[in-house]
Amino acid sequence: MHNIGTIYGVNGPVIYLKGNTGFRMQEMVYVGKEKLVGEVIALDKEMTTIQVYEETTGLRPGDEVIATGSAVSVTLAPGILNNIFDGIERPLERIAETGGAFITRGVSVDSLDRTKKWKAHIIASVGDYLNPGEIIALVPETRAIVHKCMVPPDVEGKVISVVPDGDYTIDETLVTLELADGTTRELSMTQHWPIRVPRPTSNRFSASVPLITGQRIIDTMFPIAKGGTAAIPGGFGTGKTMSQHQIAKWSDADIIIYIGCGERGNEMTQVLEEFSELTDPRSGNPLMDRTTLIANTSNMPVAAREASIYTGLTLAEYYRDMGYDVAIMADSTSRWAEALRELSGRLEEMPAEEGFPAYLASKLSAFYERAGMMHNLNDTDGSVTIIGAVSPQGGDFSEPVTQNTKRFVRCFWGLDKSLAYSRHFPAIHWLTSYSEYLTDLAPWYQDRVSPKFVDYRNRLMALLNSESSLLEIVKLIGSDVLPDDQKLVLEIARVIRLGFLQQNAFHKDDTCVSMEKQFLMMETILYLYKKSRALVTMGHPMSILKSENIFDRVISIKYDVPNDRLEMFTQYHRDIDEFYQRVLEKNA
Structure with missing residues (x-):
């Protein structure tokens, strides 16, 4: 016999029951005549507090609340992939069949097709x-x-x-x-599993294999490991969602779980339409064959937004247990934190920084800690990689969600408004971003790509840092006063920025680039720098070097060398050698 209680008070998505109801913490309940789904979030002998995952309009004191005897769980079985769910694993297509374009309340459909x-x-x-x-x-x-x-x-x-x-x-x-x-x-x-409980594993491995995304600024500059965690913070219009789309399309994860948490409905529609038309580059099948979407848009009830993150995580852990590499795109964790803030306000809890609840940090850490490369109970190895977008208001990275996320992720891809507005995409800024996985992944790069890979990457980074400090001087006194060797640093840094870091998602050869091509591009840029520096040291002025057009030729490598014609790089080395000879002869 299930316990039954009666509503005493309603406050938005939070309802109160008076007396000792016999309900259990985090138990799933059905509320009112329409059987709205809810979850017990606080208990004492006088009062039971429940958050309702659906619109509570029309509920009133005296309505019945029935306990189910189990926690909020997801159904795990074939049929999850190539499907679109709401925040509590109800398939949106089935809901549309029964209730039309808008989700009606109390709609009861099976998570997966049982026939x-x-x-x-x-x-x-x-x-x-x-x-x-x-x-x-x-x-x-x-x-x-x-x-x-x-x-x-x-x-x-x-x-x-x-x-x-x-x-x-x-x-x-x-x-x-x-x-x-x-x-x-x-x-x-079929299995059922409570969404707030991590699925057990035998062992956790340290990071050793990168998640290859085909995006140069990520793979080369700020890599993420399989089983790693990353944050993509950025203001409005800086390209968080597009960056996640690119990773979802091109990364070498086996399965993608895309959680649209509190995002605009038309943005999720774009994801749905794009993903269903896209072809998976690895198998030639539709990309949706290995993707699940959890759509919890900004007009859906706030409490379900909080649950949607855990629903996606539990689905990811289930596929990880089969031995697959799963990547979660959570877009965006700020909207999830806002849902926590709203519920916390309704519960009259003491607010912390900017009104967020005091437990914001522990909730974020519990979410990101469920990522990892694991040895499963059945002796397979699988991983869950979490890439969370953060939408700080006004692009201010000092706000609580970004700052707390920084504590728990090891990869930080900071998007920059000025880069986005100057059409430099991905707008990940190389000076505010970092990856702590670089040293862990160095052996992999040395074995699989080249022993020189990490050294070349560090040299590019050093040039970009030098450019940053030189630009401060240029702002004050202009570039004409700089000596030629510093002018060369500025020119090579421009080649790195435009030719290597900037990437065109709509160009067939530039949208996704192999590690080998990334390495050869770095090698060519550094070879150009080496030869130019030799000329400058001999006293040849930068104006002559720039008149040769070689810098722009190297920038356009990303378009001019197809991904399957990497032998063309040797021609570029010859061109740089010829350029070197021409400058020598001109000024002999």
């Missing part, structure tokens, strides 16, 4: 002893991803019966286990 048959290949055999997390069946979920049905993490036992290979729904029994206490447990393709 569809999936082709299952059973791996378990009678007599096997199955430990938690072991794979019992393989189901081709999409053309790109094989779904591995697993024993739930809290179950183990001996197989006493299995079904033959064939087509089954997600609820039909595939394997029956005899547990240690003599009882039996039927396993289907």
Whole structure:
């Protein structure tokens, strides 16, 4: 028998029940006649407080609240990929069929299709002893991803019966286990897991493999590891969402989970339309075959926005347990923090900095700590990488969400308004950004790309830093007074900025660049610098070097060298050698 309580007071998405209801903390409840979904967030013997994940208009004191006996959970089974959910894993297409374009309240639809048959290949055999997390069946979920049905993490036992290979729904029994206490447990393709509890793993690895995104400023300058965490903070219009789109399209993650948390509805529509038209560069199938979208737009109830982040995380951990590399795009964690602030205000909690609750930091850390490269219970390795966009008001990085996020992420890609307005994309500023993964990933770069890779990257960074300090002098006294060697630094830094850091998402060869091409581009720029510096040291003026047009030729490498014609780089080295000879002969 489920416990039942009655509403005593309603305050926006928060409702109060008087007396000792017998409800449990974080238990899921159904509120009122329309059975709105809610969650218990505070308890004492006089009062039970519940946050409701739907619009509470029309609720009144005296309405019934029914406890479900379980925490807010997600359904984990084939059918998650190529799907669009709201913040509490209700499929938006199914909701649209029943309630039209706008989500009606109290709509009750299954998270996943319970009638569809999936082709299952059973791996378990009678007599096997199955430990938690072991794979019992393989189901081709999409053309790109094989779904591995697993024993739930809290179950183990001996197989006493299995079904033959064939087509089954997600609820039909595939394997029956005899547990240690003599009882039996039927396993289907489906698991349920509470969203606020991390799924267990055997071991966590340190960062050692980069997530390759094809974006030069990320892969070369500020890399992120698989299982790493990154923040993309930036003001309005600086390209946070587009940067996440680029990573979602081109990164070498197996599965992408895109959480639109409190973003504008038309922005999510753009994601949906773009992703459904895009072809996955790795398999040639539609990109949606390995993507799940969680859409919780700014006009949806605030409490569900807070839950949407955890829903996406739990789906990601489930696929990680199968041995996949999953990347989460959370856009944006600021809207999530604002939802916490609003709920905290309604609960009359003591506000901290800028009205955010005092527990903002611990909530953010609990979210980012669920990332990682893991050794799973079934002896596979998988990872969850979290890339969170932060939208500081007015582009002010000193506000609490950005500052607290900085404490928990090891990669910070700071977007700059002036770069975005001058059409330099991605607008990640090289002086405010950093990556703490660089030293961890250095062995990988040395083995897989080149032993010189990290050294070249550091040299580019040093040139950009020199440019920054020289520009301060130029602002005061103009560039004409600088000696030629410093003018050369400014010119080479321009080549690095325009030819290497700036990238065109709409150009077929520049939208995604292999690590090998990134290295060869760095090598060419540094070779040009070396030869030019030799000329300047001999006394040749910068005006003559600039009249040769070689700097602009090197900038246009990104367009002129196709990704499959990397042998063309040798021609550029010859051109630089010829340029060197010409300048020598001119001034002989």
